Amino acid sequence: MSRIVYVNGSYVPEADAKISVFDRGFLFADGVYEVTAVLSGKLVDFGGHMKRLRRSLDELALSSPADDEALLAIHRELVSRNGIEEGLVYMQITRGAAERDFAYPSGPVPASLVLFTQAKPLRDTSAARTGIAVATVPDLRWKRRDIKTVQLLYPSMAKMEAKAKGAGDAWMVDEEGFVTEGTSNNAYIVTAEGVVVTRHLSNDILHGITRAAVVRIAEETGMRIEIRPFSVEEALRAREAFVTSASAFVMPVISIDGTAIGEAKPGEFTLRLREAYIAEADANAI
Template sequence: MSRTVYVNGEYLPEEKATVSIFDRSFLMADGVYEVTSVLGGKLIDFAGHAKRLERSLNELEMQKPDAFDDLLDIHRELVRLNDIDEGMIYLQVSRGSAGDRDFAYPSADVKPTLVLFTQNKPGLADSPKALEGFKVISIDDQRWGRRDIKTTQLLYPSMGKMMAKAAGCDDAWMIEDGHVTEGTSNNAYIVKGNTIITRHLGTEILHGITRAAVLRFAKEAQMKIEERSFTIEEAQGADEAFITSASTFVMPVVEIDGAAVGAGTPGPIAARLREIYLEESRKVAI
């Protein structure tokens, strides 16, 4: 059955939804996006995603879409129209179309393009991979320098996922100057003793909404946290490793470049954090 999607103020069947070929997201990857998870028909961490979206727009000097203040209602309506119990809502804002291709930003009177659509993912919270754990490979980080802005420039992360798939693994961790930055679409962590270690915030990584929530819950659970860089070798020698994202929540990592992490099975801290995150997030979902 066709999904109902949202394009610039209209709810449309997906096959009737169109965007101009001159839209800058198509020509220049001049767009930003967010993905919000849905559990039990409710939105997880919506306020965090909306705040990060606003930051991304500001960093790129991009106008807010006219419907910015209505985004919560739009998300909820899409959940209702598409009968989503577990899944995700993808949102994208581009700088819009000035009618022709040009490297220069269009004038301020050009309206941004706003698109949203749902993805139905039954069993999202009960993924079997959470019991098995991810296997990852390491790759050079060859992305642009402003990874803190959630842009649609996703070609290299896509290449990284394909490299991982070719190696029989689930994902890739990217390396810059000898240290892990992040996964292709997630933040990366290791555990040594009772300490959770994850890269400090900066322009090198995305400021994950799930990352912020998980670290907050970890602190509340009296877990020790260090925000610093770490190497692949340190990760391979850690007791545990895991990733966080809006689509995987907290996902254990059990192998890095063919070397088992810890016992080669999901560890107790990652498992507990996933349990806490899902429990607490459901309580405040809207």
């Protein structure tokens, strides 16, 4: 059965969905996106995703085609029409269609709004049960990674490089040897002393919605947290490692560049955080 998707005011079968070839998202990656998890047919962390969306739009001087209430209604309608109990809703806003020019359009242009769903397991996955391997690659992206743009080619290249090395994902590393983040997630280690470490917020990384929740949960449950960069060398000596994202929640990392982390299996800190995050997501989803 074909999915129903949303394109600029209409709910249509995915085969009938169309966007102009002059859309600036297509020509310049001039757009932003958000991905919201769905558990039991409800949206997880929706308010956080909308807050980050507004920040991304503001940073690009890009107008939104709808307010938060309208966007929530569209998300819920798509979840209902496609019967999504567990999965994701992808939303993309671009500057719209205009004659190709590096400069933004001088006159008013309606923004493009596209949403679609993906049905997939989130709570119980083989990756969460066994953990994933990551490979490190140089971070060669642009310097505004805090804006959640649709400019994702280098993360895609990094993931493919990691897969060629037999890993499931890549951790990108800055010029000083510190891990910035994964291709689509925030990165963490747990030191031998049981301290959870993750990089500070800046233009260098995406300000993860799941990251914010996990850091808060860790603090509320008495875990020690250090918000600072960590090097690849420190990560290789870590007791545990993991990543967080809207689609992976809290995902164990069991090896880095072929070196086992800890006991090469999901660790106690990671599993506690994953369980606590899912419980909170279930309780607060809307």
